[in-house]
Amino acid sequence: MTDFSGLQQLTSLIRNIEAQMEGAKLMILTHEHREEIARHMVEGLVGPSREHKVRIETSSGEYMNQLAILEIGGNKYTFSKDHQGMFISEINYYTCRITPNSHGILVYHQDYPGVIHDVSRVLAENKINISSMNVSREQKGKSALLVSLTDEEIPQSLLSRLQQLPQVQQVLSLQ
Structure with missing residues (x-):
């Protein structure tokens, strides 16, 4: 069953x-x-x-x-x-x-070189380990979605910091 x-x-x-x-x-x-x-x-x-x-x-x-x-x-x-x-x-x-019981974030952004690096850097600087990452886009240079699953919850203060990154339109927590 x-x-x-x-x-x-x-x-x-x-x-x-x-x-x-x-x-x-x-x-x-x-x-x-x-x-x-x-x-x-x-x-x-x-x-x-x-x-x-x-x-x-x-x-x-x-x-x-x-x-x-x-x-x-x-x-x-x-x-x-x-x-x-x-x-x-x-x-x-x-x-x-x-997957069920996931921790992480959804980052809606413009497809632009360096966005994934910037998000990963902010997480790494705060000792947040990424367990899985996926990026999907409409087409080059258009809207994209970065799904970053992590081993632990991401604090609200970090979500606010990610929201301020260039090219980032919206950050949503999976918690």
């Missing part, structure tokens, strides 16, 4: 990122375990006992590894599963791999 509790942990990360939960739409992309997938994801978003207004839809299930898509706050999150487990595989069409 497949354990879908990782989806609950992943959607609780999104609850920390998204300021507004109104109008959330969840599309389940697989035929198997639809109810269980929906239950875990909704509990991650709103908690186990609270009422929710998450619109749940289903699809034909033609997506191999994709389980669900969550649209909330103007953003789109794709949830997938492979032999290693559950993960967020896309945020607004930017590819990534965010």
Whole structure:
């Protein structure tokens, strides 16, 4: 039997990122375990006992590894599963791999030489170890997303410092 509790942990990360939960739409992309997938994801978003207004839809299930898509706050999150487990595989069409119980940051920025170096330098100067890093962009010189997973939580003061870096548009904590 497949354990879908990782989806609950992943959607609780999104609850920390998204300021507004109104109008959330969840599309389940697989035929198997639809109810269980929906239950875990909704509990991650709103908690186990609270009422929710998450619109749940289903699809034909033609997506191999994709389980669900969550649209909330103007953003789109794709949830997938492979032999290693559950993960967020896309945020607004930017590819990534965010696993359950992750610590780290999302850095939206202009694709420009040195941005990744600057973010890594600030983390290293503060003894924050990067466990995984992924960068995805629209095209050269346009908007990009840096996902930096870390071994520990990143303090708020460091998030503010990262936000001040050149070319950085927005820094969001996964905590």
